[in-house]
Amino acid sequence: MTSLTLYSPAGVLAKAAPLKLAARRLTALGFEVQIDAAALARHQRFAGDDDTRLAALHRVATQAPGIALAARGGYGLTRLLDRIDWKLIARSIERGTHWVGQSDLTALQLGLLAQAGLGAGAITWAGPLACEDFGRSIDAGGVDEVTRDCFLEAMSGALEAVGFRTEAGFDGLEVRGTLWGGNLCMVNSLLGTKHLPRIKGGVLFLEDVNEHPYRIERNLLQLHQAGVLDAQKAIALGEFSAWRKSPLDRGYTLKTVVQHLRSVTRTPILTGLPFGHVPTKVTMPVGARVTLLVQQRDVLIGWDHRHADGGQRDHRHDHVHEHAAPG
Amino acid sequence: MTSLTLYSPAGVLAKAAPLKLAARRLTALGFEVQIDAAALARHQRFAGDDDTRLAALHRVATQAPGIALAARGGYGLTRLLDRIDWKLIARSIERGTHWVGQSDLTALQLGLLAQAGLGAGAITWAGPLACEDFGRSIDAGGVDEVTRDCFLEAMSGALEAVGFRTEAGFDGLEVRGTLWGGNLCMVNSLLGTKHLPRIKGGVLFLEDVNEHPYRIERNLLQLHQAGVLDAQKAIALGEFSAWRKSPLDRGYTLKTVVQHLRSVTRTPILTGLPFGHVPTKVTMPVGARVTLLVQQRDVLIGWDHRHADGGQRDHRHDHVHEHAAPG
Numbered sequence: 001m002t003s004l005t006l007y008s009p010a011g012v013l014a015k016a017a018p019l020k021l022a023a024r025r026l027t028a029l030g031f032e033v034q035i036d037a038a039a040l041a042r043h044q045r046f047a048g049d050d051d052t053r054l055a056a057l058h059r060v061a062t063q064a065p066g067i068a069l070a071a072r073g074g075y076g077l078t079r080l081l082d083r084i085d086w087k088l089i090a091r092s093i094e095r096g097t098h099w100v101g102q103s104d105l106t107a108l109q110l111g112l113l114a115q116a117g118l119g120a121g122a123i124t125w126a127g128p129l130a131c132e133d134f135g136r137s138i139d140a141g142g143v144d145e146v147t148r149d150c151f152l153e154a155m156s157g158a159l160e161a162v163g164f165r166t167e168a169g170f171d172g173l174e175v176r177g178t179l180w181g182g183n184l185c186m187v188n189s190l191l192g193t194k195h196l197p198r199i200k201g202g203v204l205f206l207e208d209v210n211e212h213p214y215r216i217e218r219n220l221l222q223l224h225q226a227g228v229l230d231a232q233k234a235i236a237l238g239e240f241s242a243w244r245k246s247p248l249d250r251g252y253t254l255k256t257v258v259q260h261l262r263s264v265t266r267t268p269i270l271t272g273l274p275f276g277h278v279p280t281k282v283t284m285p286v287g288a289r290v291t292l293l294v295q296q297r298d299v300l301i302g303w304d305h306r307h308a309d310g311g312q313r314d315h316r317h318d319h320v321h322e323h324a325a326p327g
Numbered sequence: 328m329t330s331l332t333l334y335s336p337a338g339v340l341a342k343a344a345p346l347k348l349a350a351r352r353l354t355a356l357g358f359e360v361q362i363d364a365a366a367l368a369r370h371q372r373f374a375g376d377d378d379t380r381l382a383a384l385h386r387v388a389t390q391a392p393g394i395a396l397a398a399r400g401g402y403g404l405t406r407l408l409d410r411i412d413w414k415l416i417a418r419s420i421e422r423g424t425h426w427v428g429q430s431d432l433t434a435l436q437l438g439l440l441a442q443a444g445l446g447a448g449a450i451t452w453a454g455p456l457a458c459e460d461f462g463r464s465i466d467a468g469g470v471d472e473v474t475r476d477c478f479l480e481a482m483s484g485a486l487e488a489v490g491f492r493t494e495a496g497f498d499g500l501e502v503r504g505t506l507w508g509g510n511l512c513m514v515n516s517l518l519g520t521k522h523l524p525r526i527k528g529g530v531l532f533l534e535d536v537n538e539h540p541y542r543i544e545r546n547l548l549q550l551h552q553a554g555v556l557d558a559q560k561a562i563a564l565g566e567f568s569a570w571r572k573s574p575l576d577r578g579y580t581l582k583t584v585v586q587h588l589r590s591v592t593r594t595p596i597l598t599g600l601p602f603g604h605v606p607t608k609v610t611m612p613v614g615a616r617v618t619l620l621v622q623q624r625d626v627l628i629g630w631d632h633r634h635a636d637g638g639q640r641d642h643r644h645d646h647v648h649e650h651a652a653p654g
Binding site: 011020042044045074075078079081082188189190191192193194195196214215217218219221222225226228246247248249250251252254256257260 | 331338339341370371372373384401402405406408409465515516517519520521522523541542544545546548549552555573575576577578579581587
């Protein structure tokens, strides 16, 4: 039975119910679920003060459960970045821990990639959050089946690729590189700091929520002006959700942003990745080497699960598998 | 009579009336006002497409009026940064042009400082925008007198300092350095790119609008993690206006942000600068060498107007004065 710890590295949980519902559902899915002692801590808008959240992060890393699933995002990792024991996190991954999350967790995932360097100890998982995805009430739609199944299969090692439909015009594209990215605002919040990994020839995926297209464009142009976009082999855009139109837009939309970006960088920009602040999202290995293939309008991002599971050192394969199989 | 050109480098003007009202009022104040041919151009949310706005910027620089006052901010300069002829802008300043604005204009002001280097040709003016400050209807409060007078005196060369009240605890502080900064989001949007000036030992001023304190904190922490805050001699915070509380804040406020920042950097952080997206704002020379003095709770940021007016080369004093005196 795979152990799974729920912990809170960022925003406060307004209520305990979603976390408890998530714990029950994950238990029913076959995980041995533990809720970290400080998961419900409260300090202003944070799930405990900085020391509390940092201690929780390090405690989970020391315990090294099969899966470390963040309760929610919000805001909080930025305050911890300069204090995180990256080697401790990397060691937990080498011992088999799958760190899963998105949104504010992007800072943890990319900070690790920047500090621990590419390799088995720096692979984490862009995927669901406990409260938002497994704690969603039945009235609000319950657990998304695609999100759940993709998470389960990625954790067990059965999943080796995610697929989606994109726009016409990329038929035949085939690239290999490091998969990285996450929440666009969070990626940009690392620019100019030592916490941004310097990935060349990678596959960069991005999503965001509550951001008007002009802000999405400004962030993407900053990545371009910083040399990041041109240095990638492909860019996969996820969902940019929950923004509100302005009377000043006059026809300026997300499509305008993508068109403009395509006019400034030659790196292929694919849309349609099912990832972001939406119910249906894939789970993918951040920091792993992937192949991105396009056939007509079908995109496949594939990885070798032995590599994604920290198996770049061969003797570790079995050990990792043992920890990674749920149920 | 000082010539003053109104032009639109960024967001579209929803209506022509505020610009025309601003032109009438600035004429009444003694300026010879010209409205750039493309000031009312429209392309989606922009005041004309990129080529139109870039041409306007270069046209104004070539004409080199006494004052180049932006109609409004919004979003748009980010798209132009890689294409601006910085030497042309710098030459206009050496010929006597005062480039004035704030908000999105921060990108122009700091980009110039980064590309043209410190010196007489890189000094611009953080101050009012035409529509927002001189085009405000009587019903909405009309023109703010402090903003108007400070602008007039700064343009004429009569103003050599701005003063404000800050919190207790900084009595006796005295630093000298380059004044720079502007809109926090825009400063951060330059991080990691060649358009961020590398100012050491400076006086950094910052403001923002519509940004929740946690986003202000995230941006300030990014500046810290990028080494920018520690490299300054002082930081002056202006107004952070028009943000909305969240039920998740639980006591987390702008004060929390300032306290947290003071716990991570030893650079003095002064609050109370009258600058931002508010009616009352000072006009100050970006890129000029200033002295910041604190006596009890009174702060004075002073500059030598001969230097701020491009007079670092002595033979230029008279020439500049001639152009800079309004009326």
